[in-house]
Amino acid sequence: xxxxxxxxxxxxxxxxxxxxxxxxxxxxxxxxxxxxxxxxxxxxxxxxxxxxxxxxxxxxxxxxxxxxxxxxxxxxxxxxxxxxxxxxxxxxxxxxxxxxxxxxxxxxxxxxxxxxxxxxxxxxxxxxxxxxxxxxxxxxxxxxxxxxxxxxxxxxxxxxxxxxxxxxxxxxxxxxxxxxxxxxxxxxxxxxxxxxx
Amino acid sequence: xxxxxxxxxxxxxxxxxxxxxxxxxxxxxxxxxxxxxxxxxxxxxxxxxxxxxxxxxxxxxxxxxxxxxxxxxxxxxxxxxxxxxxxxxxxxxxxxxxxxxxxxxxxxxxxxxxxxxxxxxxxxxxxxxxxxxxxxxxxxxxxxxxxxxxxxxxxxxxxxxxxxxxxxxxxxxxxxxxxxxxxxxxxxxxxxxxxxx
Amino acid sequence: xxxxxxxxxxxxxxxxxxxxxxxxxxxxxxxxxxxxxxxxxxxxxxxxxxxxxxxxxxxxxxxxxxxxxxxxxxxxxxxxxxxxxxxxxxxxxxxxxxxxxxxxxxxxxxxxxxxxxxxxxxxxxxxxxxxxxxxxxxxxxxxxxxxxxxxxxxxxxxxxxxxxxxxxxxxxxxxxxxxxxxxxxxxxxxxxxxxxx
Amino acid sequence: xxxxxxxxxxxxxxxxxxxxxxxxxxxxxxxxxxxxxxxxxxxxxxxxxxxxxxxxxxxxxxxxxxxxxxxxxxxxxxxxxxxxxxxxxxxxxxxxxxxxxxxxxxxxxxxxxxxxxxxxxxxxxxxxxxxxxxxxxxxxxxxxxxxxxxxxxxxxxxxxxxxxxxxxxxxxxxxxxxxxxxxxxxxxxxxxxxxxx
Numbered sequence: 001x002x003x004x005x006x007x008x009x010x011x012x013x014x015x016x017x018x019x020x021x022x023x024x025x026x027x028x029x030x031x032x033x034x035x036x037x038x039x040x041x042x043x044x045x046x047x048x049x050x051x052x053x054x055x056x057x058x059x060x061x062x063x064x065x066x067x068x069x070x071x072x073x074x075x076x077x078x079x080x081x082x083x084x085x086x087x088x089x090x091x092x093x094x095x096x097x098x099x100x101x102x103x104x105x106x107x108x109x110x111x112x113x114x115x116x117x118x119x120x121x122x123x124x125x126x127x128x129x130x131x132x133x134x135x136x137x138x139x140x141x142x143x144x145x146x147x148x149x150x151x152x153x154x155x156x157x158x159x160x161x162x163x164x165x166x167x168x169x170x171x172x173x174x175x176x177x178x179x180x181x182x183x184x185x186x187x188x189x190x191x192x193x194x195x196x197x
Numbered sequence: 198x199x200x201x202x203x204x205x206x207x208x209x210x211x212x213x214x215x216x217x218x219x220x221x222x223x224x225x226x227x228x229x230x231x232x233x234x235x236x237x238x239x240x241x242x243x244x245x246x247x248x249x250x251x252x253x254x255x256x257x258x259x260x261x262x263x264x265x266x267x268x269x270x271x272x273x274x275x276x277x278x279x280x281x282x283x284x285x286x287x288x289x290x291x292x293x294x295x296x297x298x299x300x301x302x303x304x305x306x307x308x309x310x311x312x313x314x315x316x317x318x319x320x321x322x323x324x325x326x327x328x329x330x331x332x333x334x335x336x337x338x339x340x341x342x343x344x345x346x347x348x349x350x351x352x353x354x355x356x357x358x359x360x361x362x363x364x365x366x367x368x369x370x371x372x373x374x375x376x377x378x379x380x381x382x383x384x385x386x387x388x389x390x391x392x393x394x
Numbered sequence: 395x396x397x398x399x400x401x402x403x404x405x406x407x408x409x410x411x412x413x414x415x416x417x418x419x420x421x422x423x424x425x426x427x428x429x430x431x432x433x434x435x436x437x438x439x440x441x442x443x444x445x446x447x448x449x450x451x452x453x454x455x456x457x458x459x460x461x462x463x464x465x466x467x468x469x470x471x472x473x474x475x476x477x478x479x480x481x482x483x484x485x486x487x488x489x490x491x492x493x494x495x496x497x498x499x500x501x502x503x504x505x506x507x508x509x510x511x512x513x514x515x516x517x518x519x520x521x522x523x524x525x526x527x528x529x530x531x532x533x534x535x536x537x538x539x540x541x542x543x544x545x546x547x548x549x550x551x552x553x554x555x556x557x558x559x560x561x562x563x564x565x566x567x568x569x570x571x572x573x574x575x576x577x578x579x580x581x582x583x584x585x586x587x588x589x590x591x
Numbered sequence: 592x593x594x595x596x597x598x599x600x601x602x603x604x605x606x607x608x609x610x611x612x613x614x615x616x617x618x619x620x621x622x623x624x625x626x627x628x629x630x631x632x633x634x635x636x637x638x639x640x641x642x643x644x645x646x647x648x649x650x651x652x653x654x655x656x657x658x659x660x661x662x663x664x665x666x667x668x669x670x671x672x673x674x675x676x677x678x679x680x681x682x683x684x685x686x687x688x689x690x691x692x693x694x695x696x697x698x699x700x701x702x703x704x705x706x707x708x709x710x711x712x713x714x715x716x717x718x719x720x721x722x723x724x725x726x727x728x729x730x731x732x733x734x735x736x737x738x739x740x741x742x743x744x745x746x747x748x749x750x751x752x753x754x755x756x757x758x759x760x761x762x763x764x765x766x767x768x769x770x771x772x773x774x775x776x777x778x779x780x781x782x783x784x785x786x787x788x
Contacts, residue, residue, distance in 0.1 A: 402630040402631060402632055403600075403631050403633050404626050404629060404630055404654060405623075405627055406623075406626075422627065423758060426603075426623045426626075427603070427620050427623050429623075430601050430603025431603065433599040433601055433603075434599060434600050435598060435599055436600050457601060458600065559764070559765065560764070560772055561620060561762055561763065561765065563620065563760070563761075563762055564762075565759065566758065567756070568744075568756065568757035568758065577759060
């Protein structure tokens, strides 16, 4: 297993450095924005719900050397990938394999939470996050569907999060074809965030 | 002067925290991507060419506590804003007031350079950056025009930068109007980057 | 009053040819897409709900010389603008001034309907449209908010429209500044459509 | 061969109605914008350079019943597809198989030209178009690369076209996955246009 020593202070590790399998991954430009909305501290306790390949969890672990990152993932394939990527990047992430709501209940308290996947229980999960977040704790939801986008905004507001914000991100990347730069779109992502005040 | 203690490890300081005047500013989501493409180390020497309000320089200064940030800006109004923002965020940035090419020549060597404005001398500036960058040094150009986009790609390739890459970033932000979230677009930005290998 | 003879077969009349006032207008590129989703016939009876400046109604009137276009608008300012634009482009549009749901009830039947504004009664309006549309009739909703986007999709599906579709449209236009082309974004629009089968 | 009777006055025939093969096709939303920038008259003589599947040529033929559409395509596969699509939509398009510049020289005069592909001879082709266009004739270039975008703007301005304009179009389409609407991006397209005055 090739090890990678990522010595940079800035998030946005290139996608191709991660082991990916067939699990969808948050692209590096979107990850940079997502992590910026999380506003991590070096001692933050961060939960990644629906961690997928673990790309966000791993970046968070590097940014929070005095904190802790917990990744919740219900698919075996995802759990294996997160584990592999942790080894590759030599970071420690606590991996919880199972249902998001169930696993969230088992965590006592955290400062930051990113929801990348919810398995259809989004509202319950957001309520649980609100209950468990510390004061000034932050939540970020990454959505690729219009329904999760809408429900996240509605839930965050209803449950009582402050500074609820939604941004849409459309990134396209140039791919070199001969002397031409062909622009290829990444699917749009909606990044919703809020603060427990 | 209100001071702000930005204790987070992640870039993407909210736009409204900066003193802005009438100078255009790189928006927070774009700044997060730009800084991620710069791949800063804690000891990087960073040059910000056409620093504007200084928002990128200030974030860089916070990310590189053992390095140094130099901001070049030709407009008096910009210089004053950078100075104000440095005071506000309590970071140190060396400010060079004047023509970009002229000021770049006076700097011995640096590890990272971000070009946010070029005053029409883009090609000369990129060549100067190549000459002064250390090995594995990185350049990022932020462009809002099609001409700077094209010229940057052409120049970076011709001069010999490796891993030349261009991404376009279209962000829209939700603004609450009553119970509605109205999506407002930020102008598209092109982020071009390369490495001196 | 300057009269304009628009002799083209293709929709997408330039924005600046319309009298606009302070009323928001569907931009020409979005109008071209919106009208394409409406699939107008030369004899279509078309209703424009929340017609604003009347730009869509006027293009529809030109495309349906053997049909009829009815524009519903509740603001006096809008009604005056639609009237002015009809004179300018020398087309006939029946203008109904008042509440959308109320006015829709007074129309017997129509083949196409575009909803550009709903005054908060979106669900009732969509139901009314379904009731009044002829077989194979088409509905298009243009939305600038996430709530109208979501509600439109939900309603169209629940009420029984077929081929429900949503596209997001992000257009930026080059503005010449000296020898540079500065890209300026138009706010994103969501275009939702369906068919009564 | 299934025949399709497209009885609508508005462009934007759904992509899936065309025979496509492996040839890239201008997507329906982009086609609607492209055709709107062409401003077709019912008697326009239109040339489609690099016609691909012929989707634009076929829409143009339907919009210009008293005019004529000529499609230039250098690949055999493209020529066969254009022919098939003409049969399917029951429209007449004159197909010229071969090099774009060479074939353009053989056409005496035309009112509108759309360039979808140039085979690397973009500048010569644009000059030829200028020479052969009638007064008030219009040119539109659809580009998926940054180089063609830049070169088109430069050429159109240098050669003497008026009202040179560039827009970027980012469309994403909702795809239903269970009860979710997943937004899938179409690659960005740049639409450049000008008028011979």
